[in-house]
Amino acid sequence: MNGQLNEKPFPELIREVRVSRRSGVLRLSQEKVMKAVFFENGLPVFAISNLKSEQLGELLVRIGKINREDFERASALVKANKGKRLGTILAENGFIDQAEIIPVVRQQVSEIIYSLFEWETGEYIFDEKVRADSDIKLNTFTPEIILEGVRRIKNESLIRAIFNDKGRKVQPAKDPQLRFQGVNLLPAEAFVLSRVDGPLAIEEILAMGGLPENETLRALCGLVSAGIIEYCEPIRDTAQRKTAARTSTNQQSNGNESEAKIREEILRTASFYNNADYYEVLGVTRSATPDEIKKAYYSLAKKFHPDRYHRSLEVDIRSKLETIFAKVSEAYEVLKNSEAREKYDQKIKAKPGATESAPPPPPTVSDSTAQKAASTNAKWKEKIQDNAGQKEKTQPNVPPPRSSQPVPQPQDAKPTVIVTKGQALSPAQQADLTFKRGQVFLQEKNYLEAVQMFRESVRLIPDNVQYRIYLAQSLSKNPKWFKEAEQQLLKASELEPYNASIYIRLGLLYKQAGMPKRAEAKFRDALSIDPTNRIALRELDTNKDEQNQRSDLKSLLKSDIGTIFSKLFKKK
Structure with missing residues (x-):
């Protein structure tokens, strides 16, 4: 196994080694830079580098464990005592406590591996005869190392190059040990994984939407590299990839429609969707099979995906396009689920004019204004009751609890609002x-x-904590809205600094986003206010085992890094 990284990037290399469960060393070189990753049964356990900045001593200085003077004195002692490692010298001479060395070594190894994910060029060769000569090995779950490495790739073109052939199919890993690994996924990764429920082409996954194309491809790259998702057929060689990429590009160019026709169809479809039910949105009958619904969804999602048109459309047209795509996705989410579909069918059963025929063609653009108004009035007719001659009746705002009870959820009963007819409402x-x-x-x-409504409430009354909490709860449902959800909860914590439930919500938000350290800090903030808070205690308890782990520190490395490099990269 050897070749060039521009033909097989590092994420694919580590995927191949992991899936085949190989043991040995993967040597990589880029001009004068040389690095090596050691594997045991497909798992990366150790790594070395000849870069000065990636040596243990430099890392200890950089993170403040030792100062530069101590490092230089220890380096001189290493030269005088050949055979002794730097870590051993540092510990024996009191420069650093032994308990602090092993986690730094593991951090050093992880950072070396992460750096390789961004290498676009270089050579590689895998040697199955060499093993890691080290007593310190990575204890981080391997898929999480791989996922983190992909997350750190700055050059998006590198990820796009991996998926040049959009027609290639992926599927959940057949090996249960790879498929069900209990990995802590980011929301975007979990979203993409939930969509891959069988063999699907890359272009089909992109057409499903829900995330920008670059985020979807990055999530796919991480999941495939970690072995959680696998290709349905062997990886193609470079020539096949380039041919497939050119074919895909030509097909896309030939399929481009004129902008005038695109605008016309978007306007016509948006107008039709104003009053359309989910079956009409997807263009299927009410007796459609799951396969027919799935095919209809893929076709429409591909046709109306906002990323397909980039920025060539005006803001108002693009807004309508995004609304169409959201409506198509919403319809599919309901109709693909048998229970949700049954409930929806019952809901629209009494709808006048319900038939088993295919839906009518979209109306003309000129009908849109009237239809939108009618739709809006009908929508709220059942939810807002007018009571002439009475003053507005509203339910008082109930602030979030300050006790150790679980985080409150919205009430099951739908609220009823009674407003005075013809009377202007205060802010x-x-x-x-x-x-x-x-x-x-x-x-x-x-x-x-929901987000639009809660945003308006916050705009009108910025100091209402309940409004901000509900807005953050709605925003947390979409990973793209994470930042705004965080800002709303942070502002709520400023308004009510002694409300433990707000810090609980922040902790859960950070946990969902894959930020364990931030999550832990917020759970501790909640406990400082409410020491008996059950949610905070439960969440912090899950990390206890990791915090108490300690390793034997008697022997750090059995051989010198320089000696290892001379053996690994020596000319034959």
């Missing part, structure tokens, strides 16, 4: 009204509309 009344609308949308899992 507080408007905020309360939009808040209750947002609760309805949240209960219906219509998170986009």
Whole structure:
């Protein structure tokens, strides 16, 4: 196994070694830089580098474990005592406590491996005869190392090069040990994994939407490299990839429509979707099979995916396009689930004009305004009751609990709002009204509309903590809205600094986003306010074993790094 990295990038190399469970050393070189990763049964356990900045002593100085003077004195002692490792010298002479060395060595090894994910050029060769001569080995779960390495790739073109052939199919790993690994996935990675429920082409996964194309490809790259998802057929060689990429590009160019026709179709479809049910949105009958629904969804998702048109459309047209795509995705999410579909069928059973025929063609653009108004009025007719002659009745805002009870969820009962007919509402009344609308949308899992409602409530009454909490809860449903969800909860914590439930929500948000250290800090903040908080205690307890792990520090390395390099990279 040897070759060039521009033909087989490092993520694919580590995937291949992992899936085949090989043992040995993968040597990589780029001009004068040389690195090596040691594997045992497909798992990376150790790594070395000839870069000065990646040596143990430099890392200890950089992170403040020792100062430069101590490092230089220890280096001189290493030269005078050949055969002794730097770590041993440092510990024996009191420059650093032995307990602090092993985690730094593991950090050093991890950083060397992470750096290789960004190598675009260089040579590699795998030698199955060599083993790691070290008592310190990585204790981090291997798939998480691989996923983190892919997350750190800055050059998106490197990831795109891996998936040049959009027609290639992937599927969940057949090996249960690879498929069910209990990895801590980021929301984007979990989202993509949930969509790959069988053999799917890369282009089909991209067409599903929900994430920008670059985020979807990065998540796919991590999942495939970690072995959680696998290719349905062997990897093609470079010539086949380039041919497939050219074919895909030509097909896309030949399929481009004129901008005028695109705009016309977007406007016509957006108008039609205003009053369309989910079956009409997908263009299928109510007796359609799951396969027919799936095919209809893929076709529409590919046709109306916002990323397909990039920035060539005006803002208002692109906004309509995003609405169409969201509606298509929403329809598919309901109709693909048998239970959700049955409930939806019951909901629309009494709808006038319901038939088993295929839906009518979209109406003309000129009908859109009237249809949108009719749709809006009908939508809220059942949710807002007018009571002439009465003052507005609203439910008082109940602040989040400050006790150790679980984080509150929205009430099951849909709120009813009674407003005075013909009377102007104050900002507080408007905020309360939009808040209750947002609760309805949240209960219906219509998170986009819920976010819009709660944003309006926050805009009207910025100091209302409950509004911000509900807005953050809705935003947390989409990984692209993470930053805004975090900002809302941080602002809420400023308004009510002694509300433990806000810190719990922040901790859970960070945990969901794959930020364990931030999550732990927020759970501890909650405990400082409420020492008996069950959620905080439970979440912190899961990390206890990792914090208590300690290794035997008597022997760090059995041979000198320089000696290892001379053996690994010597000319034959």
